Amino acid sequence: MIKSLDPRVTRAQIEENNTITPLKDLDQWETYEVFHQKKRGDQHMHVGIVHAPNAEMAFLFGKEQYGRRGFSVNIWVVKTRDVFASEYDDSDIFDTVPEKQYREAGGYKVMEKINKYKKGV
Amino acid sequence: MYGNAYIDPNEKANLILAEEDPQKLAEFEARIDRGEKIEPKDWMPKEYRKQLIRMIEQHAHSEIIGALPEGTWITRAPGFKRKLALMAKVQDEVGHAQLLYSAAETLGKSREAMINDLITGKSKYSNVFNYPAFTWADACVIAWLIDAGAIINQVANAKGSYGPYCRALDRICTEESFHLKYGHDNVVTLATGSSIQRDMVQGALIRWWPPIMHFFGPSDKISQHTEILMKWKVKMASNDDMRQQFLDMYVPKIWDLGLSIPDPLLKKNTATNKWEYTEPDWDEFKRVINGDGPCNAERLAVRRHAEEHGRWVREALNNVGSKYIVPLA
Numbered sequence: 001m002i003k004s005l006d007p008r009v010t011r012a013q014i015e016e017n018n019t020i021t022p023l024k025d026l027d028q029w030e031t032y033e034v035f036h037q038k039k040r041g042d043q044h045m046h047v048g049i050v051h052a053p054n055a056e057m058a059f060l061f062g063k064e065q066y067g068r069r070g071f072s073v074n075i076w077v078v079k080t081r082d083v084f085a086s087e088y089d090d091s092d093i094f095d096t097v098p099e100k101q102y103r104e105a106g107g108y109k110v111m112e113k114i115n116k117y118k119k120g121v
Numbered sequence: 122m123y124g125n126a127y128i129d130p131n132e133k134a135n136l137i138l139a140e141e142d143p144q145k146l147a148e149f150e151a152r153i154d155r156g157e158k159i160e161p162k163d164w165m166p167k168e169y170r171k172q173l174i175r176m177i178e179q180h181a182h183s184e185i186i187g188a189l190p191e192g193t194w195i196t197r198a199p200g201f202k203r204k205l206a207l208m209a210k211v212q213d214e215v216g217h218a219q220l221l222y223s224a225a226e227t228l229g230k231s232r233e234a235m236i237n238d239l240i241t242g243k244s245k246y247s248n249v250f251n252y253p254a255f256t257w258a259d260a261c262v263i264a265w266l267i268d269a270g271a272i273i274n275q276v277a278n279a280k281g282s283y284g285p286y287c288r289a290l291d292r293i294c295t296e297e298s299f300h301l302k303y304g305h306d307n308v309v310t311l312a313t314g315s316s317i318q319r320d321m322v323q324g325a326l327i328r329w330w331p332p333i334m335h336f337f338g339p340s341d342k343i344s345q346h347t348e349i350l351m352k353w354k355v356k357m358a359s360n361d362d363m364r365q366q367f368l369d370m371y372v373p374k375i376w377d378l379g380l381s382i383p384d385p386l387l388k389k390n391t392a393t394n395k396w397e398y399t400e401p402d403w404d405e406f407k408r409v410i411n412g413d414g415p416c417n418a419e420r421l422a423v424r425r426h427a428e429e430h431g432r433w434v435r436e437a438l439n440n441v442g443s444k445y446i447v448p449l450a
Contacts, residue, residue, distance in 0.1 A: 002419050005253050006193035009423055016422050020240065020429040023233040027435065031223075048289070049223045051232060053438040065216055069296070088163055 031080040032058035034065070036072040044076055055079075138349075141166050153354055158284035161227035172355055174228045177286055181221035182239045182246035186420050187267075188214045190250055194260040206303050210264065213296045220292060224285040240425045248406060249332040251414030258311055258318075258325035264304030266329065270336045270367050272297050277363065282354035305374075312378040326375070327383045334384075334401040337364045343403065368396040 002014045028051045035044040047066045052058035058077040067075055086093065101107035138146070145164050152159065159165055188211045195211065198204035222232050238244040249267055254260050272294060279290035311322035338360040341347065350356040358366075368387075375382060386399045409417070 002422060004193070004419055004423075005255065006189070007196055008192075009419070012423075012426060014422050014426045016418050018422055018425050018429075020425045022237045022241075023428070025231065025233060027432075028232045028236070029435075029439075031226075048220060048292075050219070053435075057438060065219055068212075068216075088160055 029053045032062070032077040033080055033083055034058070034062040035076040035078075036062075036066055037074040038071060039073055044074070049080065050077070052077075138166065138168065150352070153282045153352075158287060159282050160284045166353075168349070169353055169355065170228050172350060173283055173286065174225055174230050176355065177221055177225040177228070178230065178235050178238070179245050179247070181218045181225060181235065182244055183250065184214045184218035184221060185239070186246045186250045186424065189420055189423060190252070190254040190416070191260050191263055193254045194257050197257065198260075199257060203307070207260070210300050210303060213300065217289075217293045217296070220289040221286075224283075224289040227285045236428065240421060240428060242412065242421055245410060247336070248410045248414070249336055250420060251409050251417045252329070252332050253416050255328065256321055256325060258308075258321040259328065261304060261307035261311060261322065262325040262329045264300055265308045266304070266333055266371060267336065268297055268300040268304055269371055270333065270363075272301060273363050273366050273370075274337070277357040280354075281357055309378065312380060323380055326380055330383050331401060331405070333367075334364070334398065335403075335406045337361075337367065339403055339406065340400065365396055368398070372396070 002009060002016055004010045030051070031049045032052055032055070033049055034047050036047050037044045050058050050061040050065055052061050055077055059075065062075050062077050063072075066072060146166060149159070149163075149165060149169075152163075159169075191207065191214070192211050195204060195207055198207050222235060225235060226232055235244065239246070249263075254263060275290050275294050275297065279287050279294060281287055308322055311318040341359045341361045347356060347359060351359070368389075372382065372387070372389075384399050386397060389396050408414070412418075
């Protein structure tokens with residue numbers, strides 16, 4: 001038995017060469033992604049993951065892990081496998097080509113037209 | 122709380138870069154040079170993945186095991202306020218382990234595999250936690266100086282190249298700042314208190330100085346394959362540089378309190394602007410990290426006990442959907 005400086009360890013009567021069955025896959029469950037809102041009115045933001053057997057436990061762990069310092073007013077949890085994400089390798093899908101100026105504010109030059117009109121050309 | 126990851130000097134420094142696709146490797150290194158982060162699904166060299174897993178996993182284990190020497194004094198903390206603060210600190214450390222395990226998992230090693238490797242002794246954790254906290258003052262010195270060392274290491278690594286690790290470290294550093302202030306306050310209270318309190322904290326400092334000097338890992342002279350890891354921003358500062366930074370920041374604060382540090386050679390060389398000190402006993406460091414320290418056996422036995430005795434809780438949660446139905450006949 002371990003005689004420890006920590007009275008809790010001594011009381012637990014732990015054998016020094018104890019052995020345990022190794023943890024099996026999913027012993028620690030699957031993962032949930034946690035999103036929090038810092039204050040009312042803000043967007044929710046991804047803060048990390050927790051391992052949990054179900055959404056309620058994920059919520060509890062998420063609150064404890066990411067919200068215990070009072071930095072959150074609201075938390076969402078969602079199973080990692082339910083997130084449909086893009087690949088960084090495909091990041092060119094976000095590129096915009098120059099001829100799509102018609103959907104940018106900068107694509108509209110009204111002042112040029114107004115000035116031209118005022119000059120009475 | 123964590124020092125530098127320990128690299129076994131006997132491990133073959135076989136960086137198998139020859140097997141990597143040179144074009145992908147060049148793109149990868151260019152991304153790092155531009156200061157961009159690497160994300161989990163990006164291509165990365167095998168060695169980068171391997172070293173990051175080893176490093177983040179050791180860091181996570183250190184947080185878990187580090188809770189044990191400090192937790193030793195929860196039941197006997199002097200006063201309710203200090204007990205609450207210590208419990209909050211220990212909870213933080215365990216929370217840090219959760220964040221770090223999560224970051225390591227993104228590289229492809231499961232949490233179960235990491236826990237198994239910890240409890241069988243296959244994975245390492247920070248060597249300092251193989252030493253005992255004999256008195257309350259030991260817990261105070263740990264909270265101040267070990268956490269101070271950890272912050273130096275973590276602030277540096279938070280600027281590294283791997284996104285999930287950096288994000289975890291940013292969050293951890295925020296919490297560690299409370300630990301440092303709490304630890305400093307405790308040490309100052311003892312050092313400015315009665316002669317018994319002063320003796321207690323001086324004794325703890327004498328006991329903890331060698332582990333503190335070991336904390337940042339072996340001297341650069343004997344530490345291997347640092348170069349490529351620094352190029353890839355896995356390691357952000359050399360062991361000796363971090364040790365210098367620590368001495369620069371904390372030796373004056375220790376001396377301010379009139380405490381003495383048990384190293385007659387410790388002084389700052391004004392010509393080189395570097396600290397000189399007695400070379401830490403790296404043979405002892407190796408002996409302890411390989412299992413032969415004062416508390417290695419206890420730490421792992423306690424961890425195994427906790428894992429085994431928590432199993433029923435995890436299993437009970439697994440069956441949360443099941444309901445009791447009155448037998449039919």
